[in-house]
Amino acid sequence: GAVVSQHPSWVICKSGTSVKIECRSLDFQATTMFWYRQFPKQSLMLMATSNEGSKATYEQGVEKDKFLINHASLTLSTLTVTSAHPEDSSFYICSATLAGGEQYFGPGTRLTVT
Amino acid sequence: GQQVMQIPQYQHVQEGEDFTTYCNSSTTLSNIQWYKQRPGGHPVFLIQLVKSGEVKKQKRLTFQFGEAKKNSSLHITATQTTDVGTYFCAAGGSNYKLTFGKGTLLTVNP
Numbered sequence: 001g002a003v004v005s006q007h008p009s010w011v012i013c014k015s016g017t018s019v020k021i022e023c024r025s026l027d028f029q030a031t032t033m034f035w036y037r038q039f040p041k042q043s044l045m046l047m048a049t050s051n052e053g054s055k056a057t058y059e060q061g062v063e064k065d066k067f068l069i070n071h072a073s074l075t076l077s078t079l080t081v082t083s084a085h086p087e088d089s090s091f092y093i094c095s096a097t098l099a100g101g102e103q104y105f106g107p108g109t110r111l112t113v114t
Numbered sequence: 115g116q117q118v119m120q121i122p123q124y125q126h127v128q129e130g131e132d133f134t135t136y137c138n139s140s141t142t143l144s145n146i147q148w149y150k151q152r153p154g155g156h157p158v159f160l161i162q163l164v165k166s167g168e169v170k171k172q173k174r175l176t177f178q179f180g181e182a183k184k185n186s187s188l189h190i191t192a193t194q195t196t197d198v199g200t201y202f203c204a205a206g207g208s209n210y211k212l213t214f215g216k217g218t219l220l221t222v223n224p
Binding site for chain 2: 032034041042043044046049057093095097100101102103104105106107108
């Protein structure tokens with residue numbers, strides 16, 4: 001149980017384009033999902049909290065207009081990186097939380113912006 | 115926001131040796147969680163500690179939460195090559211948010 005999927009697993013896009021990443025909880029409903037960013041050999045940096053049916057809560061320093069988050073259902077949250085630049089290249093990971101507070105992570109999406 | 119310091123950053127051991135990673139906070143934590151991330155993989159939940167002085171075991175892994183709930187440790191007895199990966203502690207906050215430590219990368223020489 002507690003399986004989270006992410007799609008795509010990797011994507012290459014050109015500078016200036018937008019990329020959408022999907023995060024799904026496969027066997028449970030998640031009212032809260034989280035989006036993280038991870039640079040090579042570094043820790044996870046929380047970008048935002050995605051709440052089903054309401055606006056996402058962004059961490060300080062994260063541009064909400066650049067990283068659009070939509071949590072339209074109890075099993076799906078999407079992150080859209082708009083007008084991507086090379087510095088947006090990173091590993092993006094989502095997670096969903098159960099009532100106990102533990103988080104279950106998706107396999108991640110590696111974004112490369114050329 | 116709360117911060118958690120994790121040491122060491124790297125640890126290389128011979129297979130069969132023990133390994134410990136430590137997590138410290140300047141503030142009292144409501145709970146602390148531990149995750150393992152294999153190279154190229156994603157973090158996998160290991161355990162959550164909530165009570166002061168709590169000790170939990172999972173086979174060769176022993177997790178401790180300090181009496182003051184400001185520090186925690188993960189100890190692996192007799193490491194195996196399958197233990198390779200980065201171990202993260204994460205402090206639980208409001209609304210289920212987690213603040214991750216920088217992690218300890220464990221490598222095991224067979």
